[in-house]
Amino acid sequence: MSKSIQQLDQELEQKNLQGLWNEELWNSDARLFTKDPKTMVQPCVWKWADIESSLREAGDLVGLGGKVERRTVRLQNPGLKQLKGQKHATTHTIHMSVQLLKPGELASSHRHNFGAFRFVVRGRGAYTVVDGEQFFMEPGDLILNPPMTWHGHGNESEPIMWLDGLDYPLVLSLQVLTWEPFPGDFQPVKESYKSTVHRLGMVRPLWEKAAGPLAYKWSDTYRTLKNLEASDGSPFDGVALEFVNPADGGHTFTTMACGAQMLRPGEITRTHRHNSSTIYHAFRGGGVTTIDGKKYEWSEGDCFVVPLWSWHSHQNASKKEEAILFSVNDQPTLEALKLYREEPGEAGK
Ligand SMILES: [Fe+2]
Numbered sequence: 001m002s003k004s005i006q007q008l009d010q011e012l013e014q015k016n017l018q019g020l021w022n023e024e025l026w027n028s029d030a031r032l033f034t035k036d037p038k039t040m041v042q043p044c045v046w047k048w049a050d051i052e053s054s055l056r057e058a059g060d061l062v063g064l065g066g067k068v069e070r071r072t073v074r075l076q077n078p079g080l081k082q083l084k085g086q087k088h089a090t091t092h093t094i095h096m097s098v099q100l101l102k103p104g105e106l107a108s109s110h111r112h113n114f115g116a117f118r119f120v121v122r123g124r125g126a127y128t129v130v131d132g133e134q135f136f137m138e139p140g141d142l143i144l145n146p147p148m149t150w151h152g153h154g155n156e157s158e159p160i161m162w163l164d165g166l167d168y169p170l171v172l173s174l175q176v177l178t179w180e181p182f183p184g185d186f187q188p189v190k191e192s193y194k195s196t197v198h199r200l201g202m203v204r205p206l207w208e209k210a211a212g213p214l215a216y217k218w219s220d221t222y223r224t225l226k227n228l229e230a231s232d233g234s235p236f237d238g239v240a241l242e243f244v245n246p247a248d249g250g251h252t253f254t255t256m257a258c259g260a261q262m263l264r265p266g267e268i269t270r271t272h273r274h275n276s277s278t279i280y281h282a283f284r285g286g287g288v289t290t291i292d293g294k295k296y297e298w299s300e301g302d303c304f305v306v307p308l309w310s311w312h313s314h315q316n317a318s319k320k321e322e323a324i325l326f327s328v329n330d331q332p333t334l335e336a337l338k339l340y341r342e343e344p345g346e347a348g349k
């Protein structure tokens, strides 16, 4: 008597083989084979009041030292909660958290092969040290930590909070993650880089190597946004800037692009979609982002996610004040893999 297909499947299982006629397997694969890409990432708004109060409470309860190198709260995407372990993140490729550093604290130095950036949202006067260069931080400043650069943070000023963006989920999914502590805990500042007073703009001393320039001052970003206020701008994003990588003139990182965009008073952008996902932070002002027909309201300090391939448009809620969004997306990753796609919505929408 010939064996049943169930018996054959069981035998294959023992030999680490699988027959793709198996209905269960076929059904799970077939669900992915659709014209439009599928994602587990869901739209979500994180309110600044919740982020700030939880960090302030953590400030009283959680000290830095030992296993706690950073006092951060992660923006956890509800659609990714079902994934196990380290895969919890804000999107499937980017991890965003908010960090509090109190006066007198030092967050020890380390390095890793996932890229990272800091975008300052509250407080000023703390500093971050990247490969021996010291950057003092003010609201709106963006500071890059390219892969494998040593970095640590110190604060001799007032409490400060910043966004930490990492391409860690992507690197983790490639199973090539590497991380190491700095020998001696905190990396000292190089003599020529003791503060921004020593080095301004795109110059550096010949006798000391640096990874940078790595900092974008808010005063420059904001002045550029204002200078372009009367331009047409992007129909989909208003007056939108990308933070250019000074090393090659390309995207901010190989994997991530950071941007700042101004929605002028009353501005409503046209709808479009793309297969990159974007995390936004409302740096100034308030508005509404419509994602697949549903309205998500945001006000100053809030963060929100627009998942890949969802139709979206932004609206500044104020007729008098500008609104400014800081953002990070994974478009460079998709472009590098020749997978990037975008589509405009119907004209007039
Ligand atoms: Fe780090």
Ligand SMILES: [Fe+2]
Binding pocket: 236, 272, 273, 274, 312
């Ligand atoms: Fe977009």
